[in-house]
Amino acid sequence: MVGTIQTLGDEVENKGQFRKGDRVAAVSTFGGGNSRFISIPASRLTKIPSKVKSTEAVCMLHNYIVALRALRLARKGIGGSQYTGMNILVTDGFSPVGQAVIALASMEGAEIYCCADESRHSYLSRLGVKCFDKDPESWLPDATGTFDVVIDNSCYDSYNSSWFALNQMGSLICLAPVRNIDREEINQGACGIEIAELQQQWAELKAKLMSKTHFINTDTIYDEDTAQYKQDLKYLMFLLERGDIKPKVAERVSLNDVPDAQRLMQRGRANGSVVCVPWIED
Secondary structure: OEOOOOOOHHHHHHOOOOOOOOEEOOOOOOOOOOOOOOOOHHHHEEEEOOOOOOHHHHHHHHHHHHHHHHHHHHHHHOOOOOOOOOEEEEEEOOHHHHHHHHHHOOOOOOEEEEEEEEEHHHHHHHHOEEOOOOOOOOOHHHHHHOOEEEEEEOOOOOOOOHHHEEEEEEEEEEEEEEOOOOOHHHOOOOHHHHHHHHHHHHHHHHHHHHHEEEEEOOHHHHHHHOOHHHHHHHHHHHHHHHHOOOOOEEEEHHHHHHHHHHHHHHOOOOOOEEHHHHOOOO
């Protein structure tokens, strides 16, 4: 979440690290983003530039942080090379994380490919990427052993096709948990969703054992290395303030619209991030 400090506890105020009126980004383990006020430990705050838009700044906290971390980890897997001219595949290019990967990798001159529904191809092509269908059976026969880096943020087939798409020296980055749940699974009710969660857990375990593969839990990257997270966030805010990146904000919604927005995101239909702005009136 992104907001402005209204009050400080005595201990925090005495340290002088934060002041009332500071614009900050916050990462919470107990929710609270869909609210007008929240009480949160100062240790989970990071100051952000005053000139960046809150609706764009909040996109950095997950989507762009995850994308940056995935690209950095992949670079280590291929020997620390720059991405200029390298082939990168994103298995869900239309998702907010996928679009963040496209934006950051494009800055380094990578050749980017992505998987998406055919209805999304026109939009993604305008971002400068080449598109495949979502089903790996349609593209993998011609793409086996092709890619230097594959970032799998869809877990379509438990990362199998992504692994086979790598070249001999390639690096696969598996991101989880995957938020989008297929319509068929939703229609099956709670049992269907539970099966999907079990499949995800199995895929995560397998990803940790596969060669040429690195696994990132997108829910825990803040707590795993808070100092690195804050450093990455400052870098992304610098790029945002300078205009080098511009996150896609699909919609700004009020508190009353949050349930509908959640359903929209769960089905993967939102083009970009849906941001709750609690002070918006219906």
